Amino acid sequence: MKIIEVKKPGEKKKRARALLLFSGGLDSILAGKVLEEQEIEIVALTFRSQFFGAGEAIRAIEELGWPLVLVDISREQIEIVENPRYGYGRQLNPCLDCHGQMVRIAGGLLERYQADFVATGEVVGERPKSQNRQALGLVEKLSGIRGLVLRPLSARLLPATIPEEKGLVDRERLLDISGRSRKRQLELAEKYGLKDYPTPAGGCLLTDPGFAARAKQLIKWRGRLLPEDIELIKTGRVFFEPDGLIVVGRNERENEKIAGIAGEADILVTTAGIKGPLACVRLKEAGPLSAGREAKSDRDREDGAAVAGEYFSEWRADQGSLIPPGQEGEGDRKGMALTRMVRQIQEGIRSVERQEPMNAKSNIPCQGAVHKACLLVIRYSRAREKERASAAIIHRGMVLELEFCQAHWKKYL
C-alpha cells in the first residue's frame, strides 16, 4: 500500500476533522460540503489500483481546495478479487469487500491525519446491492471502526454515530436522502454552485463486462491474477492458448502500448514489409518477467502527476500531459525504441533473419501461441489479401522472419 499526499493536510486541526472517502463524484463532494457547513475540516482520501484511477478525484479537488491523500491499493485489491468474502456484483467486482477495505484503510489513517471520523458519500438504497442498509452495516463491520463511519447524505436514516453523540457533528443538519433518484443531489449541487462534476458512471474495470470476462479467463489460465498479466489484458484482442497468452493491438496506439508493457521474456510479433498490428505473446512457462521494464499502466499515466506530488502544479498547468515532464520511466523508453524497431520491420527497412515456418533452427520459439500470433498479425493486416505474407518475431533483441501462405491464416478469417 502506497500513500501519496497530493495536497498535504494542515498540521493543526481546528474543531473537528473528517477523513472523507472521495471519488470526485457528486455524492462524495456533497458529503464534504454538508460537513463543511458545520465547520468540520475535510481531508479527502482517494484510492487507485490497477482497476481504477484517481483522475476524477484529483481534478475535482482543485476547485474544492481540500487536502487530498491518495492510497494505491493495487496489491490489496487483487487479493480481494481473487478471494472475496462476500462474492461479486454483476461482473468481477467484489464491491462489499472492496468498500469495507477502503473504509478500514481510512480508519487506520484517522490518527495519522488527526481526523475524528470517516465520512462517505453513500446514500441508502442508491445501489440496491452495495448500498442497502444491510450492506452499509456490513461495510462498517468489515472496516473495524464501528460508530466512526458517518454518511452525511443519509445520516438521519441511520443510527447515530460517535461524532454525532459527542456533539462534534449536529445530526439535525445532516440529511435523509435515500433511493436512486438524483433529484435531491442535483438540487444540492445547485445550492452549492457545483457545475462541473462527473456523472456517477463508476470507472472501475471490474464492472466492465468485457474486461471482467478476460480477467476470469486469465484466472483460469494462470490460476491467479498477476499485475503484469492484468496490464496486458487491458489492451487489444486477447487470446488464451494452452502455452501462452496473446494480445494483438487494434491500432497504432495499442501497438505502442503493447511495446511499452511487454516484459523481457515476452515475444513480440508483427507483420514484415507491410503495416500491421503488434502482438505480444507471453508464454506460460516463461512467466511475465518484466525485469528492468517499468511499463506504466493507464492508471499510472492518468495519475502520473499525483504520484509525484510535487509535480501537481505542472500537471495542472498542462492537463494534456498526463505524465509529469521528465517522468517517463525505463519502460517508456524501451517501449519507444521497440515501437521504432517495429515500424522499421513493417517498412522493410530493417533486415531480418529469414526462416521457413516451424523450422526450429534458432532459439526463437515458433510454435503454439507464437505460431498463432504470426497468423493473427497477418490476418488483422492488409497482408491477408495476399497469397503469401511474412511475420517477424522479436525476442531478446533478435528478429526472425517467417513466411506463410494464405492456407495458414485462412482459418482465422
Ligand code: SF4
Ligand atoms: S466498483 Fe470497483 S472500486 Fe468500486 S467498490 Fe466495486 S470493486 Fe471496489
